[in-house]
Amino acid sequence: xxxxxxxxxxxxxxxxxxxxxxxxxxxxxxxxxxxxxxxxxxxxxxxxxxxxxxxxxxxxxxxxxxxxxxxxxxxxxxxxxxxxxxxxxxxxxxxxxxxxxxxxxxxxxxxxxxxxxxxxxxxxxxxxxxxxxxxxxxxxxxxx
Amino acid sequence: xxxxxxxxxxxxxxxxxxxxxxxxxxxxxxxxxxxxxxxxxxxxxxxxxxxxxxxxxxxxxxxxxxxxxxxxxxxxxxxxxxxxxxxxxxxxxxxxxxxxxxxxxxxxxxxxxxxxxxxxxxxxxxxxxxxxxxxxxxxxxxxx
DNA sequence: TTCAGTGCAAAGCGTTTGCAGGGTG
DNA sequence: CACCCTGCAAACGCTTTGCACTGAA
Numbered sequence: 001x002x003x004x005x006x007x008x009x010x011x012x013x014x015x016x017x018x019x020x021x022x023x024x025x026x027x028x029x030x031x032x033x034x035x036x037x038x039x040x041x042x043x044x045x046x047x048x049x050x051x052x053x054x055x056x057x058x059x060x061x062x063x064x065x066x067x068x069x070x071x072x073x074x075x076x077x078x079x080x081x082x083x084x085x086x087x088x089x090x091x092x093x094x095x096x097x098x099x100x101x102x103x104x105x106x107x108x109x110x111x112x113x114x115x116x117x118x119x120x121x122x123x124x125x126x127x128x129x130x131x132x133x134x135x136x137x138x139x140x141x142x143x144x
Numbered sequence: 145x146x147x148x149x150x151x152x153x154x155x156x157x158x159x160x161x162x163x164x165x166x167x168x169x170x171x172x173x174x175x176x177x178x179x180x181x182x183x184x185x186x187x188x189x190x191x192x193x194x195x196x197x198x199x200x201x202x203x204x205x206x207x208x209x210x211x212x213x214x215x216x217x218x219x220x221x222x223x224x225x226x227x228x229x230x231x232x233x234x235x236x237x238x239x240x241x242x243x244x245x246x247x248x249x250x251x252x253x254x255x256x257x258x259x260x261x262x263x264x265x266x267x268x269x270x271x272x273x274x275x276x277x278x279x280x281x282x283x284x285x286x287x288x
Numbered sequence: 289t290t291c292a293g294t295g296c297a298a299a300g301c302g303t304t305t306g307c308a309g310g311g312t313g
Numbered sequence: 314c315a316c317c318c319t320g321c322a323a324a325c326g327c328t329t330t331g332c333a334c335t336g337a338a
Contacts, residue, residue, distance in 0.1 A: 010313095013317085014317075014318090015311085015312050015313070015316090015317055015318065016312075016313090017311080017312075017317090017318065017319080019318080019319075020318090034302095035302080035303085036302080048319095048320080049319090049320090050319065050320045050321070051302090051303085051320095052303085052304075052305085052319080052320075052321085053318080053319055053320075055302090055303060055304075056304090056318080056319085057318095071215060071218075074215075074221070075301080075302075076301090076302065076303090077218070090257060090262060092262075093265065101256075101257075105252075105253055105256045105257065106253055107252075108249075108251075108252035108253070109249055109250055109252070109253055109271070112245075112249045113234060113245075113249065113271065113273070116276060117275065117276025117277075117279060117280075118234060118236075118273055118274070118275050118276060119273045119274045119279055120271055120272075120273040121237065121271075121272045121273045121274075124272045125271065125272075127253070127257065127264055127265075127269065128264075128265045128268045128269075129257070129262055129263045129264040129265045130262070130263045130265075131261065131262050132260060132261025132262060133261075135261065135263055136261075157292085158292070158293090159291095159292055159293065159336090159337050159338070160337075160338095161292090161293065161294080161336085161337075163293080163294075164293090178327095179327080179328085180326095180327085192294095192295080193294090193295090194294065194295045194296070195295095195327095195328085196294080196295075196296080196328085196329075196330085197293080197294060197295075199327090199328060199329075200293080200294085200329090201293095219326080219327080220326085220327065220328095
């Protein structure tokens, strides 16, 4: 996918820099990562990368369609590569386990809203709730 | 619903204060509001309420099950009263219009995840995408 | 009278921005 | 060699926290 990177940047008159390559690579390798985690990963190989560069780069990569983000917690967003199959994130609010589902699970929802002309951004969807394991063991409480 | 307030607070050994009453009332009247909007609304009637009290109170009210929150933007969360019917929020990323849908639209999703023992928190769901009006008029771009 | 709740101020976390120097194309 | 990109440091928006005082029960 890093091949796309050079091409897509060029299309927009943007430049290919080592930082951009490393950041995209980090997102691909981590599969799901916050800006902070991306920064840490990049720094584990090269020492000098700045947090603001990570933010600016993730923004660029998202505009180029190479990465996407969702909100899997009330804190920082999570980025993932678009080279993965599109998927819906399902998050257990109790144990914080994140599971990916095939977009088929939301097909009826997409269809229902589509009837009103609304186009759902499936990749951004995060469904919160309580997973089977937690529901089994847990007292009825505790938030995100 | 403010009757519930006194009762539920008492159950937990908590106290009924003017601030708590006003904050719950604000959420009910505004229907969808960020902590900041709640603060402004409360201050428009009484002058002295502190932001940290709003945050602390919204947390308490949510634990008591009197209010709920969702994330309708990448910024502050939105609170609403649980005295409204449960609904799913659908947000246009372009014009930021928020529309509420009957939970029926996600019934198939709830059923599909339910098959795996996952209990979906329907009230917390926010579906992002592009509404009919924007899709009609807009160039294919622009983020949240 | 007790202890939960409040206001205030400071700190915290994640993110953004202005600017000057650096490196890509 | 133009101009995009980066690092740095400061600022920012939202939220949380520590502490002493206040007031509900």
